[in-house]
Amino acid sequence: MSTLQIPSRIPLDDYSSVIGAGEIAELRTLARPLADREVIMINSTAVGGGVAEILNRLVPLAEELGIKIRWEVMMGGEDFFEVTKSFHNALHGAPYHPEIRHFEIFREYTEKNAKRLPLDAEFMVIHDPQPCGLISYREKKNNHWTWRCHIDLSHSNPAVWNFLAEFVPCYDAAIFSSPQFAKQLPIPQYLFYPAIDPLSEKNRELPPEFILDVLARYGIDHLRPILTQISRFDRLKDPVGVIRAYRIVRRYFDCQLVLAGGGASDDPEGAAVLMEAQAAADGDPDIKLLELPAWAPLEVNALQRASTIVIQKSLREGFGLTVSEALWKRKPVVASAVGGIPTQIIHKHTGLLAHSVEGTAYQIRFLLSHPEIAGRLGEQGHLHVKENFLITQNLKLYLTLFLQLGKLL
Amino acid sequence: MDPGETPFKFFTVTYLTRIGNQSAGNLEELLTGLDQCSDASIFHHTFQTLSDHHFLTEGFSNDFAQWALAEANRDALAEHFAALDIRDYTSIAALRDDLCRVLRDFIAQNPAFSRQEALDRFYFCESVEVTTPFGLQARTLDEFRDGVASISHASFHFHFVSSRLRLQLGTNDFSHWLATSLGLTTLADTMNRIDIYTNTLDSARAKIIRLVDRERRKHEHVADPQPHPAR
Numbered sequence: 001m002s003t004l005q006i007p008s009r010i011p012l013d014d015y016s017s018v019i020g021a022g023e024i025a026e027l028r029t030l031a032r033p034l035a036d037r038e039v040i041m042i043n044s045t046a047v048g049g050g051v052a053e054i055l056n057r058l059v060p061l062a063e064e065l066g067i068k069i070r071w072e073v074m075m076g077g078e079d080f081f082e083v084t085k086s087f088h089n090a091l092h093g094a095p096y097h098p099e100i101r102h103f104e105i106f107r108e109y110t111e112k113n114a115k116r117l118p119l120d121a122e123f124m125v126i127h128d129p130q131p132c133g134l135i136s137y138r139e140k141k142n143n144h145w146t147w148r149c150h151i152d153l154s155h156s157n158p159a160v161w162n163f164l165a166e167f168v169p170c171y172d173a174a175i176f177s178s179p180q181f182a183k184q185l186p187i188p189q190y191l192f193y194p195a196i197d198p199l200s201e202k203n204r205e206l207p208p209e210f211i212l213d214v215l216a217r218y219g220i221d222h223l224r225p226i227l228t229q230i231s232r233f234d235r236l237k238d239p240v241g242v243i244r245a246y247r248i249v250r251r252y253f254d255c256q257l258v259l260a261g262g263g264a265s266d267d268p269e270g271a272a273v274l275m276e277a278q279a280a281a282d283g284d285p286d287i288k289l290l291e292l293p294a295w296a297p298l299e300v301n302a303l304q305r306a307s308t309i310v311i312q313k314s315l316r317e318g319f320g321l322t323v324s325e326a327l328w329k330r331k332p333v334v335a336s337a338v339g340g341i342p343t344q345i346i347h348k349h350t351g352l353l354a355h356s357v358e359g360t361a362y363q364i365r366f367l368l369s370h371p372e373i374a375g376r377l378g379e380q381g382h383l384h385v386k387e388n389f390l391i392t393q394n395l396k397l398y399l400t401l402f403l404q405l406g407k408l409l
Numbered sequence: 410m411d412p413g414e415t416p417f418k419f420f421t422v423t424y425l426t427r428i429g430n431q432s433a434g435n436l437e438e439l440l441t442g443l444d445q446c447s448d449a450s451i452f453h454h455t456f457q458t459l460s461d462h463h464f465l466t467e468g469f470s471n472d473f474a475q476w477a478l479a480e481a482n483r484d485a486l487a488e489h490f491a492a493l494d495i496r497d498y499t500s501i502a503a504l505r506d507d508l509c510r511v512l513r514d515f516i517a518q519n520p521a522f523s524r525q526e527a528l529d530r531f532y533f534c535e536s537v538e539v540t541t542p543f544g545l546q547a548r549t550l551d552e553f554r555d556g557v558a559s560i561s562h563a564s565f566h567f568h569f570v571s572s573r574l575r576l577q578l579g580t581n582d583f584s585h586w587l588a589t590s591l592g593l594t595t596l597a598d599t600m601n602r603i604d605i606y607t608n609t610l611d612s613a614r615a616k617i618i619r620l621v622d623r624e625r626r627k628h629e630h631v632a633d634p635q636p637h638p639a640r
Contacts, residue, residue, distance in 0.1 A: 026561040029421045029543055179428045179532030191426035191534060342529065347479050349465050383464035383609075387562070400423040400539050409541055 010057075010199050012064050015392050018198045023392065030399040031065035033408040038121035039069040044084065044130035046073045050194060050321060051127050051150055057197045057391045062398070072117050074131045080109040084130045091129065091164075092316075093155030103163055110134060123402050126171075135170045144405040147171045150194070152181040152318055152339060172405060177319045178340045190401065193343065194319045195394035196328060196385070202297035203328055206305060214302035218258075218288055225255035225368060228307040230300055230325075232261045233273040233291070236316045238336075241357050243280040243287060245313065248361035250286075253368050260290035260303055304329050309367055309374070313360050314338055324389045327351065327381030332374035334363040344389065350381040412548035413590030417582075419545040419556050422567040424457055425537040433531040436481060437523045439473070440512050442533050448501040449535035455495050455504060456574070457536045460566040463610040470606065471495075472531075473508060480527040486515045495570070496605070499577045540567070550591065550628070554621045557583070562610045569613065570605055583617065596624050 016024045041059065043051050055071050062069045076084070083102045090096035114137035124145045126134055135145055147168055153161065153176075161183070168174060169185060175192045176182040182189050196203055215222050227246060231237040239259050246257040259277060262270075274291065281287040292299055304310060310326035310333045317339030324344055326333050333351035335341045345351035352363040367374040387393070403409050431446060433439040443451075454472035462469050469475065474490035477483045489511045498504040516523045543564060547553035557565070568582040576585060584597035599620055603613050 020561070022559050022561040022564070025559065026421045026423075026543070026564065029541060030423060033541075176428060179432075179534055180530070182428045184430050189428040190537075191428050337528070342479075346462070346465070346469070346475070349462075349467075349469060380464060384462070387464065388461060396423055397425065400425050403539055403541075404425060404537060409539060 009060050010197075012061055014199060019386065019390065019392055023396075027065065027392065027396055027399065030396065030403065031062075031067060034399060034402055034406075035066040036068055037123070037402070037406070039067055039123040039125065039402065040072055040118060040121040041069065041125045041127065042072045042074060042117065042131045042134065043127035044074045044076070044081075053197075054195060054391065054394065055127075057200065058395055058398070061391070061395050065395075065399075068121075070118075070121070074109075074113050074117070074134075076109045076113075076130070079105050080130075087129055087160050087164075088151065090157035090160040091151055091153055093157070096157050096160065098157075098159050098163070106133065106163075110136065122406065125398075129164055132164055132167050135167050138170070144173075144402075145171045146173045146175060146401065146405070148175045148192070149181070150177060150318070152178070153183050154180050156183075173401070175401075178343060181340075190397075192394060192397050193340075193389050194321050194324075195389050195391045196321055196324050197391045198328060198386075200297065202301050203325060204301070206298070206301055210298070211302045211306050214299055215306055218290055218303075220256060220258060220288060220306070222306060225253060225308040226258060226306055227255055227309050227311055227364060228258040228260065228303055229311040229313065230260050230304065230322050231312070231314070233259075233270045233277065235269075235273055236314060237261075238313050238315050239273065239277040239289075240280045241315075241360070242311055242313050243277065244357045245311070245360040245364065246287065248358065249364050249368070252365055255308070255368070256286040256288065258288045258290065258303060258307070260288075260292055260300070262292050262296075300325075301329075304331060307331055309334060309364055311360065311364070312336065312341060313354070313357075314341070317341055320344065321389075323351075324385050327378070328385045328389075330375075330378040330382045332367050332377045333381065334360055334367065336360075344384065345381075346384070349377070350384045351377050413586070415586075415590050416546040416548045417553055417556065417586045417590070419543040419547075419560055420540050420564060420567060421543045421561065422538060422540045422563050424453075424563070425539070426453065427535045427537050429533040429535060431533040433533075434526050435524050436483070436486075436512065436516055439476075439481075439531055440509065440516065442531070443473075443505065443509050443512060446533045447535050448505075449537070450533050451501050451505050451508070452571075452574070453534050453536040455493075455508075456571045459495065459570065459605065460563065460610070463562065463566070463605075466607050466609060476527070476531045480529045480531070481522075481525070482528070483515070483519075483522060486512070489515065494606070496573065496579070499573050499579060501574065550593075550621060550625055553583075553587075554618060554625070557614060557617055557621070565610050565614055569617075593624065596620060 041055055045052050059069055059071045083105045086096055110133035114134055120140050122143050125148055127148045128150055171187055174189045177194055229242050277289055304326050310331045312323050312335035314336050319340030323333055323335055323341055335345050337353040345353055347353045354360040354363050431442050433442045458472045470491035474487045477490055478487035493507055545556050547556045572582040580601050584601040587593045588597035600617055603616050
């Protein structure tokens, strides 16, 4: 499907064209005291999902800076991942009544993994709840353990959180993606924003002819305004609400709507949501419902770059990195004020926030009427991402954390 | 021009943001938080946030002003918070006093608003500063220019903006060194007047480099008094 190829390993110096040579020199300066020190990152999946995407980029960059960094993946059977998926949903606030057996399964797999994984690096970074219990098997008392929680714990199910709370305070530090996602803990909690890679297939510059080719493939007219929302077909992303907002905008502007994402083919709920969106579209030829494969970064990139306005009308959201992706491409964004979105969209500075279908429609109409304001928001949004949400900034924060934990300065 | 006796040492600085356990859902709670939070928290929401959002040159000043505007819907209070210029402060204590005074005055004049819930809470965080020598120093104006041109945004902000808290003087590291080591007081004063609220860090840096280049040209003329041949 994707016809452009880029090497998966990108040298650090290549980022100087994006963030400047001074920032790269600073990374090298910060990494100097960490040369040859060991870091192990552990998560529960090697492919798919935002965490794997970040580690795929972060680990080679840290390695290039002379750090002995390894990325290990926790192994588990179907029963383990069923339990941890339930935990994950429950921590996001979904109703769940855990059984004692579920906690036993979690402990059994934690023990099995503790026997096979190296846990003695000077800096251990454990990502998300699945491998969280490994801290119980900490042997060296002088190494530093950090729990990096990528999910929003503000509405967590008390039974599941109380179980995890047995492990979390044993860490030396915890990292969250937003202050409102954090918990009251007796250990230091730090704020690391999730990050995008500006040189990845999803975010790099694309030749105009490739973008036009993608538009032609999906029957999208490049001469008329294109409103786009990229997200899974999931009710929390409110695709039907986006269609309702588009219908209001259509009274004033001859525009098109693109709703593109995955999740419909391998998820029964996703298929149902896609059908609801199809029903709401009611055969309108200017509404394109595109079911993309799970990994189609160049297509997503092209659709974002071709958009006049990008929408993220979520009802609930984690951090919402698709917003950063759009801002990076200098796109004006209209998004809901939920989850981590207001961190990225500073209202009237880097985009526009809305709280309803009507509000979303109004903000879109405003931007279509004032392209110069749309352009300014897009430009400032790009700078916001450049300063705060790039993988190089994430790397800098990890280096700083290790220096701080190891008292290396 | 003679090299300075004391070289200018460039530093690299990075900040970890530590999430605090305090938050505020209305103006009264914000006042309690402002009164009780750490100095590192006041620094984070004023000095540090200006660095993180330096590219916004219209209407962004500090986190308190932004929250009052976007979450508490109190435009007048936001204006008062935004009017506090961090360059006027050489201590966090004085800045905290003024933030509290602004909020206390607003609440006194508008008691009905004090317990109105904001759209979202204000979360108090604090900056944990990690500094390390960049391995670059300057003794001459030329070396100084090259150094300023090559440092990161964070390093530039550290030397040009937050330095006044360290120096406890109404100036910045660059101006202080130019005046005390090279005796260039006029250049130092002009540099210190660059507006960090209406400039990005990049445009402020570009202005500094232009000022230094102008100064270098002046010294070239002094060093080379021979009249140029007519063209």
